Amino acid sequence: MSRVLIVGSGPTGAAYARLLTEALPTVEVVMVDAGPVLTDPPGMNVKNLPDPALQAAARDASQGPARAAGLAGIPGGSVAEGTVTARHGTHLIGHPAEGSGGMPAAAVATCVGGQGAHWTCATPRPAGTERIPFIDPAEWEEHVSDAERLLHTTGSAFAESPQAEAVLRLLAGEFPDVPVRRLPIAADPRPDGTLRWSGTDVVLPRPDRFHLRPRTLCTRLLVSGDRVTGAVLRDQDTGVTERFEADAVVVAADALRTPQLLWASGIRPAALGRHLTEHPLLFGVVAVRPGALPAPARARRVDPITAAVNLGYSDAEHPFHAQLMFSPVCPVPLPPDHPQAGNPAGYIGMGWGVRKWPRPSDRVIFDDEAPDDAGLPGIRIAYGLTEREEAELGRARSVATRVAALFGDFLPGMPHVMPAGSSLHYMGTFRMGPADDGTSVCDAYSRPWGMSGLVLAGNGLIPTANACNPTLTSVALAVRGARALAAHL
Numbered sequence: 143m144s145r146v147l148i149v150g151s152g153p154t155g156a157a158y159a160r161l162l163t164e165a166l167p168t169v170e171v172v173m174v175d176a177g178p179v180l181t182d183p184p185g186m187n188v189k190n191l192p193d194p195a196l197q198a199a200a201r202d203a204s205q206g207p208a209r210a211a212g213l214a215g216i217p218g219g220s221v222a223e224g225t226v227t228a229r230h231g232t233h234l235i236g237h238p239a240e241g242s243g244g245m246p247a248a249a250v251a252t253c254v255g256g257q258g259a260h261w262t263c264a265t266p267r268p269a270g271t272e273r274i275p276f277i278d279p280a281e282w283e284e285h286v287s288d289a290e291r292l293l294h295t296t297g298s299a300f301a302e303s304p305q306a307e308a309v310l311r312l313l314a315g316e317f318p319d320v321p322v323r324r325l326p327i328a329a330d331p332r333p334d335g336t337l338r339w340s341g342t343d344v345v346l347p348r349p350d351r352f353h354l355r356p357r358t359l360c361t362r363l364l365v366s367g368d369r370v371t372g373a374v375l376r377d378q379d380t381g382v383t384e385r386f387e388a389d390a391v392v393v394a395a396d397a398l399r400t401p402q403l404l405w406a407s408g409i410r411p412a413a414l415g416r417h418l419t420e421h422p423l424l425f426g427v428v429a430v431r432p433g434a435l436p437a438p439a440r441a442r443r444v445d446p447i448t449a450a451v452n453l454g455y456s457d458a459e460h461p462f463h464a465q466l467m468f469s470p471v472c473p474v475p476l477p478p479d480h481p482q483a484g485n486p487a488g489y490i491g492m493g494w495g496v497r498k499w500p501r502p503s504d505r506v507i508f509d510d511e512a513p514d515d516a517g518l519p520g521i522r523i524a525y526g527l528t529e530r531e532e533a534e535l536g537r538a539r540s541v542a543t544r545v546a547a548l549f550g551d552f553l554p555g556m557p558h559v560m561p562a563g564s565s566l567h568y569m570g571t572f573r574m575g576p577a578d579d580g581t582s583v584c585d586a587y588s589r590p591w592g593m594s595g596l597v598l599a600g601n602g603l604i605p606t607a608n609a610c611n612p613t614l615t616s617v618a619l620a621v622r623g624a625r626a627l628a629a630h631l
């Protein structure tokens with residue numbers, strides 16, 4: 143019988159747990175997460191909690207060590223849930239490296255389910271040059287289809303929504319050469335037209351097939367020569383540490399904390415933490431013109447969004463993923479006397495994710511002298527946009543202006559470019575590559591070059607400049623990695 147330790151309970155760690163237990167009847171899978179269980183079942187998307195007060199409590203509990211110590215976290219209500227910029231449930235991480243503006247909005251979640259307990263569930267497939275060129279296209283199709291099944295991705299969310307129909311029609315007329323479709327969403331449509339949003343609860347294996355240990359921090363991997371043999375785990379409540387031996391360790395601890403853990407363990411390949419990318423984000427809210435869309439029904443109290451549409455990626459015409467979410471209530475707070483407050487025709491929140499080209503100098507740097515709250519190496523971020531990305535943002539802005547004109551008027555000051563880190567999609571920091579040439583950390587099966595007993599999972603693997611929400615891609619890479627690991631075990 144073999145034993146596998148998984149560090150991190152987000153969607154990618156959960157995919158490993160599920161696929162390893164399915165492939166290997168006798169494998170023992172232990173999954174640790176530094177954060178607490180928020181929901182029953184564990185890992186559920188907190189948007190499914192029936193009461194806004196319960197949702198707020200779950201989001202507070204995901205805000206890491208500072209919040210657990212009683213310090214203020216990110217407040218609720220600053221941005222409404224369901225928009226691309228929702229942040230309650232996450233906590234800021236890292237400081238700017240010297241000489242850099244860093245990523246002031248970089249944030250992670252510390253809870254069972256990871257960011258997958260809070261995500262918006264947009265799961266479009268990567269297209270064109272977004273795709274990883276050294277993975278065989280036929281194999282990729284299989285992985286991505288399996289990932290869609292694991293996440294319950296549907297292309298028919300809000301199928302009955304008259305606003306969705308109208309948005310689709312107007313966009314298709316304006317942009318005949320760009321893919322226009324319902325936003326693929328990881329969720330199960332309910333008979334009343336609402337969604338049960340996917341968290342890791344839909345991905346994890348049955349509870350009797352693996353062992354979940356919440357509030358358990360992995361502080362170091364055990365390394366013997368070029369082999370990882372287990373990890374040091376710390377119970378966050380008792381402070382007790384233990385050495386945990388395993389045949390394989392899967393580290394799925396997000397794009398900032400996975401390289402942190404490797405660094406802390408003395409695993410420091412040249413590309414570790416480098417080539418950091420995200421999606422520079424242009425965001426705006428349009429107050430819909432009366433008559434432009436069918437009038438909305440009365441807003442639901444918990445989950446007001448009734449349409450989600452994707453203006454998709456094409457290398458030539460529209461190298462962006464744009465997300466349009468219709469809601470009868472404004473997704474950003476407006477003072478009651480604001481001329482666009484309480485707009486009877488509703489609002490569309492819209493965001494354009496833009497490509498960031500990987501550069502070694504955009505990077506996470508680890509500071510052993512200034513550890514974080516958990517005692518792990520401090521995180522510093524060096525990051526900046528180039529003229530190429532600024533030009534792409536300008537191009538996205540002109541598309542956004544055309545889109546807004548179809549429906550109404552942007553709120554004043556919009557669209558605006560969000561602060562670096564706002565996308566919550568950090569990539570590249572342990573990127574995969576076709577060869578061990580110093581520009582990548584992992585091979586095409588997520589195994590760090592030259593090491594055995596260790597597999598990495600998460601958005602940090604993604605090596606391309608892409609605009610696509612990354613989770614579907616990362617779960618597809620987990621499918622690929624889990625199959626290879628199961629075969630090896």
Ligand SMILES: Cc1cc2nc3c(=O)[nH]c(=O)nc-3n(C[C@H](O)[C@H](O)[C@H](O)COP(=O)(O)OP(=O)(O)OC[C@H]3O[C@@H](n4cnc5c(N)ncnc54)[C@H](O)[C@@H]3O)c2cc1C
Nearest residue numbers: 150152153154176252256257258262263264360600611613
């Ligand atoms: C509000 C919001 C909206 C989003 N919307 C979308 C979207 O629409 N589409 C999309 O594709 N993506 C979206 N994302 C991003 C998406 O949630 C992430 O891409 C996804 O969760 C990454 O999965 P993961 O398994 O790699 O890591 P995560 O989900 O980040 O999980 C990592 C886990 O590792 C744990 N951990 C870290 N370090 C340690 C350690 N040393 N020891 C033990 N445990 C550790 C953490 O506590 C965390 O639970 C959104 C995120 C947020 C917050």
